[in-house]
Amino acid sequence: MVKRPFGALLDIMTPDSPDNNKSRHNPLGSTKIFTPARVVSLPVSTWIRQRFIEHFENLKTLSGKEENRSHIVAALGEDGSFSYASRMVTEKKCTDIILGRHPSCQIALQADPSISLRHLLVRIYHRPKQKPIVKILDLHSEIGFYDESGTKVTALKCEGLFFIKVGQYAVFIFENDNVLTPLDALDGWNNLPSREIIDMRAQDTPQAPKPHINPRLRLVAEDERPITFVTRVVGPMHLGNLSKTDERAIGFLLISGNTMDHSIPFSSAALARGVLIGRYTRCDIGYQEVPFSINISRIQLMLLLDETGFWAIDTASTNGNLFQNKPFHSILLNDGAEISMANEYILRWRTA
Numbered sequence: 001m002v003k004r005p006f007g008a009l010l011d012i013m014t015p016d017s018p019d020n021n022k023s024r025h026n027p028l029g030s031t032k033i034f035t036p037a038r039v040v041s042l043p044v045s046t047w048i049r050q051r052f053i054e055h056f057e058n059l060k061t062l063s064g065k066e067e068n069r070s071h072i073v074a075a076l077g078e079d080g081s082f083s084y085a086s087r088m089v090t091e092k093k094c095t096d097i098i099l100g101r102h103p104s105c106q107i108a109l110q111a112d113p114s115i116s117l118r119h120l121l122v123r124i125y126h127r128p129k130q131k132p133i134v135k136i137l138d139l140h141s142e143i144g145f146y147d148e149s150g151t152k153v154t155a156l157k158c159e160g161l162f163f164i165k166v167g168q169y170a171v172f173i174f175e176n177d178n179v180l181t182p183l184d185a186l187d188g189w190n191n192l193p194s195r196e197i198i199d200m201r202a203q204d205t206p207q208a209p210k211p212h213i214n215p216r217l218r219l220v221a222e223d224e225r226p227i228t229f230v231t232r233v234v235g236p237m238h239l240g241n242l243s244k245t246d247e248r249a250i251g252f253l254l255i256s257g258n259t260m261d262h263s264i265p266f267s268s269a270a271l272a273r274g275v276l277i278g279r280y281t282r283c284d285i286g287y288q289e290v291p292f293s294i295n296i297s298r299i300q301l302m303l304l305l306d307e308t309g310f311w312a313i314d315t316a317s318t319n320g321n322l323f324q325n326k327p328f329h330s331i332l333l334n335d336g337a338e339i340s341m342a343n344e345y346i347l348r349w350r351t352a
Contacts, residue, residue: 044150048163049189051076051170056185058082059172063180071124071132072176073097078168079111086176087124089132094125096313096330099166100139104316112167116141118299118315119166121274122173125308131159134173135306137274138235139299139315140282143167147230149197154235155273160228162195193226201232236274236284236302249352251335253303255290257345262290265352271305276315277341295319295342303333310349312339319343 042050052059055076062084066072069086076082085106087095099107100119109115121137138144138154146152146165156164161174182188249265256262264285266275277285280298292300297317304311309332314321319342323331331339335351 044146044165045148048148048165048170051078052163052172052189053185054080055082056180056188060180060188062086063176063178066176069176071095071134072172072174073099073107073122074172075099075107075109075166076170076172077109077111081111083107083109089124089126091126091128094123094308094311094330097122097124098316099171100316102316102318104318106316109166109169112169114143115167115169116143118297120145120171121302121313121315123304123306123313125306127307132175133307134158134162135233136164136173137302137304139302140236140276145171147197147232148195151197151232153201153232155233156230157233158228158230160193160226162228162230193228195228195230198229198231201234234273236276251349251351253285254348254350255285255345256348257341258293260290266303268305271303271310275303277301277303277347278315278317292341293344295344297342300341301339301347309333312337312347317342 055074059074062072062074066086068088070089072084072086074082074084085097087097089095097106098118098121099105099109100117101108101110101113101115102117103110105118109119116139118139119141121139123135123137124132125135126132134157136145136156143166144152144154147156148163148165156162161172161179163173164171179192180188182191248267250268250271251266253264253266254262255264275285276283276299278299278301279286279292279294279296283299286292286296286300297315297319299315300317301321302311302313302315304313311330312321312323312328312333313330314328320327322328322340322343323337325340331337333339333349335349337349339347341347
């Protein structure tokens with residue numbers, strides 16, 4: 001297989017006539033007809049800008065339609081597809097959105113077969129008297145995702161709007177606060193807050209040295225527009241790495257069912273990065289260590305520790321998870337909490 005450089009637009013299409021920059025339309029006027037062209041390489045930031053401009057009217061309409069929702073996550077497809085999820089995030093409520101090819105995902109990215117069935121988690125939550133935090137975690141996918149600089153990352157964290165590239169999709173995450181008021185798509189892009197990237201992946205503690213700021217995404221260095229600081233952080237870690245930490249376990253996950261019992265210790269560092277549970281090879285708990293039955297999804301559940309507490313997050317599983325006999329998307333876990341996975345396995349959390 002020939003490897004193409006990142007940023008290659010694998011499905012770039014051009015009109016039949018090389019002298020005409022406008023696409024032809026079918027008699028119904030709804031479907032563009034293109035013929036294949038050579039692969040073109042573009043910087044990721046330029047590629048994302050194109051998707052934003054192409055979908056600007058959809059985004060404006062959506063912003064008005066969802067005016068009672070505080071946050072919008074929109075997937076802008078290179079093929080013209082457009083999907084989204086909108087949420088109201090309050091100080092008492094977090095929200096979790098799963099993106100991937102599986103139809104159970106809150107945002108289904110079905111046009112690109114390279115995208116995993118359950119690819120990304122977008123988590124939005126409040127902190128007291130501060131702006132909401134948006135965190136994106138890669139679910140150990142095959143192709144991952146990229147920030148606007150074109151860097152492949154496993155996790156990002158920010159307090160304002162920003163973009164990522166996932167396969168053939170630009171994913172735009174923003175607060176629904178009149179950021180899309182300009183009438184023109186180009187003005188809309190130019191009026192967006194600047195984005196600057198901070199790389200914290202090599203920093204292990206809050207006392208770490210001041211991070212280097214990557215200036216490449218500052219759109220206009222001298223302007224006075226707001227700035228979104230997008231922070232690269234360490235993403236979910238594999239179970240094989242858990243034993244490498246010298247931090248003592250803060251608790252144990254007890255797994256029982258189908259004639260098996262396991263007890264797995266976890267440190268706060270591992271849980272802060274996120275731990276995946278399922279029967280797929282890319283999960284931290286499952287496959288060889290804990291061989292689940294086929295009733296468990298490839299990625300069934302994520303355990304995550306953040307500023308708001310210790311959470312179990314359903315990753316768009318097929319057969320669901322129950323807490324106190326009720327299905328859930330996200331649930332806070334305390335000492336002694338029990339979760340039923342697909343009505344076949346019981347997870348019990350015990351604080352050390």
